[in-house]
Amino acid sequence: MGQSDEMAAFLRIIDRGGFAAAARGSPLTPSALSKLVQRLEARLGVRLLTRTTRRIALTAEGETYVARARDILAMIEAAEAEVTAARGRPRGHLRVNTGTAYARQRLIPILPAFFERYPDITLDLALTDRRVDLLEDGADVVLRTGALEDSSLVARKIADGRRVICAAPAYLARRGAPQRPEDLLRHDCIVLHGLARLTAWPFRSATGIVTLLVRGPLTTDSAEALRDMALTGLGIIRVSEFLVRDAIRDGRLLPLLEAYHASEEVPVWALTAPGRHRMPRIQAFIDFVAAQAGE
Template sequence: MGQSDEMAAFLHIVERGGFAAAARGSPQTPSALSKLVQRLEARLGVRLLTRTTRRIALTPEGETYAARARDILAMIEATETEVTAGRGRPRGHLRVNTGTAYARHRLIPLLPAFCAEYPDITLDLTVTDRRVDLVAEGADVLLRTGPLDDSTLIARRIATGRRVICAAPAYLDRRGTPRQPNDLLAHDCIMLHGQARLTIWPFHDGEGLAALTVPGRLATDSAEALRDMALAGLGVIRISEFVVREDIAAGRLVSLLAAQHASEEVPVWAITAPGRHRMPRIRAFVDFLAAHAAA
């Protein structure tokens, strides 16, 4: 077994979470996979995995090895695919990670067309609103909105949105409609916790921009839950417009302070690890989103 095969086997064990799971559907037994890791650790002179009776976990050295192994295998695949590019369409398994709101309102409606255009690409979609590490998560593409945290990654803007302030008619009947930004100080504003910048709402004040830190008793880690809480009449929210566009059109939510609100652009990014963005299946997916997501 060559080094690239060892790397692939090691990553398969890590991604499946154990030797038994990795052996399912594989010609190798759990014992053979365990011995493979032992030989690898002996050659490198470091411990890559910690093992218990129920699970495995990467050591710091194992995390480094796994990250580099993914990059190396991606480069091998990209090189081989480039050489044979004229022989067929992009193919292979694609792992995508995105937030709940973007998945529901933008990505999933586009997937039927993507799957029809690229039938040889299989796709594994992970949906979470927590911030994830691209390499540690084993994802090929992260789709995220707003400013980026890590400048070492490759990011391509695939769409641009804006934010709106809104609340349900029932809440406004009960608490009144804010007419000026400072009126929000007497209202319940619902927040996305873990993102302090989103508690500061920008407004035009006649001389430029003014930042208002809004109050609120409720918070959530999900943009989709934020919308649902507003629909339930729990308070005022500031959210990406694409999440609530249909609700505002149908009257389930009411847009507020539109003239004063400084609705800055909200970029939508497709984020990949350096080197992996050239892989045909990843490039095909990102190109497809760039062509269709804005609409």
């Protein structure tokens, strides 16, 4: 077994969460995989894994090895793909991480068409609204909206959008509609906690753009929960338009302060580690999402 095969086997153990799970569908038994790791650790002279009866965990050296192994295998795959591009179609396992709102509103609805076009690609979809470390979480692609924070990643913009301020008719009937931005200080505004920039709502004024710090009785870590709270009449929200487009069209939510609201661009980004963006399955996925769900 060559070094690249050892790397692939080691990554399979980590991605599957253990030797028994990694052995399923593999020609290697759990015992053989365990011995492979022992030989690898002996050759490197470091411990890569800590083992208990229930779980395995990476050491600091193991985390470094995993990150480098992923990069090396990605470059090998990309090199082979460029040489054999005309002979086949993308295949392999793809790990994607994205926010819950984008997944449910834009990504999941197009997955049947994606699998119809690419039947040899399998997908592990992780949903979270927290910021993730792409390499640490083992993701191949991270889809995120808004400003980028990590410039070391390869980023491709797959969609443009904007934010909208809105509330349910029931809330407005009870509390009245804000006529000017400063009226929001007397209203219940629901925001995502942990993202201070999303509590500073921008508005146009005679002197330029000013921000208003809003607050209310509720915060949440889910953009979809934010929308659902607004739909029940709990308060006013400011979210990406794609999340509330249908509700506004149906009259279940009403846009507010459109003459004052300075709605900045809210791009949707596909983020990959350097070198991996050329992998056929990753490139195929990003191209497909950009074409089908990038509105």
